[in-house]
Amino acid sequence: MSAAHRLQLEPIATPHRLLLGPGPSNADPRVLEAIARPPLSHLDPLYLELMNEVQEMLRYVWQTDNRITIPVSGTGSAAMEATIANTVEKGDRVLVGVIGYFGLRLVDMCNRYGADVEVLEVPWGEALSFESIEEAIIRHRPVLFALVHAETSTGVCQPLDGIGALCREHDCLLVLDTVTSLGAVPLKLDEAQVDLAYSCSQKGLSCPPGLGPFTMGPRAEAKIERRKGKVPNWYLDMSGLKSYWGKDRTYHHTAPVNMNFGLREALRLLCEEGLENAWVRHRDNSEKLWLGLEELGLELHVPHPLRLPTLTTVRIPAGVDGKAFSSHLLNKHGVEIGNGLGSLAGEVWRIGLMGTNSSASNVDLLLNLLELELPAFRSGRVAV
Ligand code: PLP
Secondary structure (H helix, E strand, O other): OOOOOHHOOOOOOOOOEOOOOOOOOOHHHHHHHHOOOOOOOOOOOHHHHHHHHHHHHHHHHHHOOOOEOOOOOOOOOHHHHHHHHHHHHOOOEEEEOOHHHHHHHHHHHHHOOOEEEEEEEOOOOOOOOHHHHHHHHHOOOOOOEEEEEEEOOEEEEOOOOHHHHHHHHHOEEEEEEEEOOOOOOOOOOOOOOOOOOOOOOOOOOOOOOOOOEEOOOOOHHHHHHHHOOOOOOOOOOHHHHHHHHHOOOOOOOOOHHHHEEEEEHHHHHHHHHOHHHHHHHHHHHHHHHHHHHHOOOEEOOOOHHOOOOEEEEEEEOOOOOOOHHHHHHHHHEEEOOEEOOOHHHEEEEEEOOOHHHHHHHHHHHHHHHHHHHHHHHHHHHOOO
């Protein structure tokens, strides 16, 4: 065992970083102040009131009337797992649309919960066509179709036109990953006829990581009521969680109250700005970034109509060591950009403009840095 005197560490001193990678994004200072408030009990009447407010504002940012709309305690993956754990039963036929890394995570989770999984895939950088989805749903007759709206590994925004109606027509639940779209990319959940969706706190909502917003509609509730067995995951079982988040407010687990203070403030910020205005801001700043990158002679990985306003994939120029360059930006300038993930590792950088970080000044700052620092890496003047 270590002696106590060797554990007398200095207080944590995090440097200021501008997080322009795939997430987390910087938290808004107002959110950080809210998180620093003294905790309340998770059953304190003041906290119970805050839960109502958070639920109401989450419904607004998702544009849904879903009764069960809650922040799951945990990151986006916990909320992702909540959708699958609750709805999938052993042997259920499930179809997963895979347009990148996070689709593969959905496949993995569905397999772990015993689903009979069919996969519909496209090369990373493309989106699934409506026709291919229709054909796969007719062929496989799944009870659930899971899809990533904003694929953070590729920078593709999956078009949703007609998919919700198609799923209803074929009696199939639609699960949508909105981790990199909530609050930033146009999405009206009820209008799109999405049955279950999940997200995270650390991207478009300008909050630190730690909460996973989750929502489900009546068709999903009905499927869960028909379950033959218990949800094989105690923590994420909505039958327990909904009594804490519903009228009864019965204890389920000790909620991370301070994170929910932060989420409340983050959602308040979004309500002040207005959802549509936030969508336009993200769009405008990403258009400015795309133009600037192309003016620097860089190539974007995704064709314009499919690009995500929150996450841009830029192809690493030939001869440049992508990781060495992103490390240089972080170490010298305190600016983070992301490296490629999965099959795009070494091929692209990932630039995030999410939540409070989506601003014209951040775009200018990054473009200036690229203009200043990239030539040395291109010409091989920087040893790798
Ligand atoms: N889905 C997508 C599209 C993501 O980008 C991420 C994380 O970045 C996740 C799911 C998982 O979320 P988390 O890392 O918060 O668990």
